Amino acid sequence: SQQGEEDPQALSIQEGENATMNCSYKTSINNLQWYRQNSGRGLVHLILIRSNEREKHSGRLRVTLDTSKKSSSLLITASRAADTASYFCATVNLYGNNRLAFGKGNQVVVIP
């Protein structure tokens, strides 16, 4: 079953605007990761945030993690048409299981 749940599921924005996606999960985690998937392609790892971290930056990406609320957000600043893709959060649980539990994904369309 899917653990993560992203909200909203579809987002359409103008180039240059910021895009924010949220994710919630249910169990105790070791870390949470965000992936991007372009249509018909595999997933590309974007960023990993560990359970003892609250915020992380990578280029135009900013991820926050609130373990008390079991939620995370991904912010893409100054979006570009090339950012058009589906974005998934995935968690690795705390108790020795290395598999990723994915949410349903956010479809983001950046209009040039």
Add this chain to the structure above:
Amino acid sequence: GAGVSQSPRYKVAKRGQDVALRCDPISGHVSLFWYQQALGQGPEFLTYFQNEAQLDKSGLPSDRFFAERPEGSVSTLKIQRTQQEDSAVYLCASSTLQGAGKKAFFGQGTRLTVV
């Protein structure tokens, strides 16, 4: 290799046919995962290998699904007597070591259509 390679990219199978999907992980990656992604959904875990050992197969949906990694590198996911509900993209991922803090590298997937 440069990345995770999966073959074939597309497979059309008649219902009842057996299929075999191949994954070449990144050289030296100990961990290998298979996921199933239905249209419009996130990937769902199928099975996990550490080297040649299949440590977790709890996500395999039925006994028609079988995976192996006999020499700890290339892996094959086999589906016997395919059904229409098996239609999906099958993704393979690999990562270094067995630590939970490692990011996964995904292949482009095999799109299976059962007709």
